[in-house]
Amino acid sequence: MNPLTLNRKKRSMPRWVGQSCRAIGLINILILPLIALAATLFSALPARAETSASPQTQQMTLDEVKSGSLLLKSTEPGRYVEATRVATDVDIVVSGPTARTRITQIFTNPSNGWVEAVYAYPLPEDSAVHGLKMVVGKRVIVGDIKERQEAKAIYETAKAAGQKASLVEQERPNLFTNSVANIGPHEQVVVQIDLQEPIRLSNNVFSLRIPLVVAPRYNPASVTQSADISANGTGWGTASDPVPDREKITSPVLDPRLNALVNPVSVKVRLQAGFNLGEVKSQYHAVKTETVNDQTQVITLADGAHADRDFELTWTPKDNKTPTVGLFREHVGKDDYALAYITPPVIEQQKDTRPREIVFVIDNSGSMGGTSMDQAKASLDYALSRLKPADRFNVIRFDDTMDLLFTDTVKADAKNVSTAREFINSLQASGGTEMLEPLRAALNDPRPADQSFIRQIVFLTDGAIGNEQQLLDAIAAKRGRSRVFMVGIGSAPNNYLMNRAAELGRGSFTSIGSGEQVNDCMRDLFAKLENPVVTNLVATFSSGNVDMTPSNLPDLYRGEPLVIAAKLGSLSGTLTVKGMIGRQPWEMTVPLANAATGEGLSKLWARRKISDAEVESTLGTISIDDANKRILKLALEHGLVTRLTSLVAVDKTPSRNADMPLTRSDVPLNLPAGWDFDRVFGEQTLRKADINSPDIEQIAHSNKPVTAQDALEQLPLPQTATDAELRMIGGLLILLASGALFLFNRKSGLKAS
Structure with a gap:
């Protein structure tokens, strides 16, 4: 028609x-x-009969984000829930050789729903964590130390019952998690953690370091595994994972280009040195200083600080009159505890004229991007300048691949050193951190019986990995005649890995946190490499019934003190230390009666005994079962958090009705200062002000760009709003x-x- x-x-x-x-x-x-x-x-509404209103979680789109936040995906497409925020206050009292620290964390729930906050935070690797308090309104709940599984069960029961609860767990000696259950809408919960740590002394400088940010860690895939076959005869078993707790040590990290810094932090140190103070310096932060008297100062962080780098404070005695001996005591129960610092004298002696064979290992993975790579290159360039023509050397670089500059160590002549410099200058930071194979390559000694060279390994890295135990096992198994010297690079190095690797490798640890420190720190390192150590050390107490740590004293390098902690029935008599400085015998006797009063020495002694058990287990001198029994006994007796024990606090009064939904909220962390976000997580396709990475490993391993949608889709949340x-x-x-x-x-x- x-x-x-x-x-x-x-x-x-x-x-x-x-x-x-x-x-x-x-x-x-x-x-x-x-x-x-x-x-x-x-039709989109669920068929349900209930009409009572449930708590509503504040939701938003990416376009509605106004400040730095962590957004967790809800079940409604394109809408997200804001994560819990945290603020941290660190209060420290230094009394002679020890520091007593109280860390106060304020968790604030910005949403309209009930949440569980999970926060990963760093602590000094040699600290003794022993106290937990949770403050809700005017209620104060004190935590108890329990075996880890028991503490976890108590926490989960309280969480399910709607009670406020807090759980402090050790994931590594320097990495802890704090879980806080049932934070109500717009509610604040305050958690206080108490710990003790020793003051460090090296090259006449006293120091205190407080880690403030957990660096993103590379967790390698399960390539090198061992199998555990069931003993019940079924023939079935499981394969090991080099990082069995990878989910617990991986926190979301904010892109600093698109997010304001989160987690504001305040630090106050009351420094009571016990001697007249000279220079007091904060290495990486602006501070305010108040002088109380010649021996006491109060140091506070300048306003506006955030947790994106470690805090380090150093001090020296006035007129450089550093004490060579320190002795402190504490009486707890029926026992006395002693802590002794003894610095051997610098004696002019005939140096070991043997040339050195040095293997330099440099990390050029993504986490070394930014200023860290510059510091590592400058440090290695300085090291090459200190080589003598008779020395031999090699350079190994690694990310998720590895290259040896030479097939074997070569003479340190001008041509080879120039080739090494060109190789180092060409390095760019990218990729993952597969550290195990380059470490094994450095430890591989083709001439193990050759005593004509002093064999040394200098390892430059930030240590941002999750499989620390694999590396420590490798050092213990293959160290041979090599000595391992760790150089920590960047604003938040993994000090636990560095110190433990140096201890097992019979070397030392040097930290370089800024470019200005490169020359001084490397000069100190080579002073240790080039000078003979104090060897064959033996310590004896005249009184019997002494439990001393370390039981086997390590060799000392120039400028390092011998630090001994001991448990005695009675602090009386003398302590005598003997050793060899080069070819000369050395001896010092210290009367114990005049020891000054110290604080927290019993807990520091127990913490060091726990570390001894871990080291002996790694070296194979005791079994894992024996180490676990020793660790558990010490932890329960002295109330310490370890890998086998945790602190748990529970408010007996329920605050959340059982029918109200509870959302898990992982608190975001800042990227450590100086790090390059794209180098760590891969180049990003950026959209809005809150692009976060809830799964660091997946993003780090992915070769494709990651959008905001990709990053946030990892965290589905229950829809808690009514219809x-x-x-x-x-x-x-x-x-x-x-x-x-x-x-x-x-x-x-x-x-x-």
């Missing part, structure tokens, strides 16, 4: 037909879409549709009449 014929037929139709057609057209245009929309809304608003909108649309029909029918009726 052509259009002309259709028009003639339309004009010949009765009037009522035309009115009906217009009515139908109006319904199609205006009313049916409203009805369809209302029907769609109602009341949708039902109201649907009802309003139906009312509008009904009204339109009524008006149309009324108008049609009037025209017909």
Whole structure:
């Protein structure tokens, strides 16, 4: 039918037909879409009978983000829930050789729902964590030390019952997690953690380091594994994972280009040195200093600091009159505890004239991007300048691949050193941190019986890995005649790995946190490499019944003190230390009666005994079962958090009804200062102000760009809002549709009449 014929037929139709057609057209245009929309809304609503309102979680789109936040995906597409925020206050009292620290964390829930906050935070690797308090309003709940599994069960039971609870667990000696359950809408919960740590002394400088940020850690895939076959005869078993707790040590990290710094931190140190103070210096932060007297100062962080780098404070005695001996005591129960610092003298002696064979290992993985790579290159360039023509050397670089500059160590002549410098200058930071194989390559000694060279390994890295135990096992198994010297690079190095690797490798640990420190730190390192150590050390107490740590004293390098902790029935008599400085015998006797009063020495002694058990287990001198028994006994007796024990606090009064949903909220961390976000996580496709990485390993291993949607899709959350608003909108649309029909029918009726 052509259009002309259709028009003639339309004009010949009765009037009522035309009115009906217009009515139908109006319904199609205006009313049916409203009805369809209302029907769609109602069909999307869950069929449920309950009408009581449940807590609503504040949701937003990426376009609505106004400040740095961590957003967790909800079940509604394109909408997210804001994570819990945290603020940290660190209060430290230094009393002679020890520091007593109280860390106060304030968790604030910005949402309208109930949440569980999970926060990963660093602590000094040699600290003794022993106290936990949770403050809710005016209620103070004190934590108890329990075996780890028991503490976890208590926490989970309290969480399910709607009670506020806090759980402090050790994931590594320098990495802890704090879980806080049942934080109500817009509520604050305060958690306080108490710990003791020893003051460090090296090269006449006293120091205190407080780690403030957990660096993102590379967790290697399970390539090198061992199998555990069940003993029940079924033949089935499981394969090992080099990082069995990878989910617990991986926290979301904010991109500093798109997010304001989070986790504000305040630090206050009351420094009571016990001697007249000279220079007091904060290495990486601006501080305010108040002098109380010649021996006491109060140091506070300048306003506006955030947890994105470690805090380090150093001090020296006035006129450089550093004490060579320190002796302190504490009486607890029936026992006395002693802590002794003894620095051997620097004696001019005939140096070991043997040349050195040095293997330099440099980390050029993604976490070394930014200033860290510059510091590592400068440090290695300085090291090459200190080589002598008779020395031999090699350079190994690694990310998730590895290259040896030479097939074997070569003479340190001008040509080879120049080749090494060109190789180092060409390095770029990228990729993962597969540290195990380059370490094994460095430890591989083709001439293990050759005593004509002093064999040394200098390892430059930030240590940002999760498989520390694999590396420590490798050092213990393959160290041979090599000595391992660790150089920590960057604003937040993994000090636990560095110190333990140096201890097992019979070397030392040097930390370089800024470019300005490179020359001084490397000069100190080579002073240790080039000078003979104090060897064959033996310590004896004249009184019997002494439990001393370390039981086997390590060799000392120039400027390092011998630090001994001991448990005695009675602090009386003398302590005598003997050793060899080069070829000369050395001896020092210290009377114990005049020891000064110290604080927390019993807990520091127990913490060091726990570390001894870990080291002996790694070296294979005791079994893992024996080490675990020793660790558990010490931890329970002295109330310490270890890998086998945790602190748990529970408020007996429920605060959340059991039928109210609880959302897990992983608290985000800042990227350590100086790190390059793209080098760590791969180049990102950036969208809005809150692109976070809830799964660091997946992003680090991925070769494709990661969008905000990709990053946030990892964390589905329950939909906690009610459907009341949708039902109201649907009802309003139906009312509008009904009204339109009524008006149309009324108008049609009037025209017909």
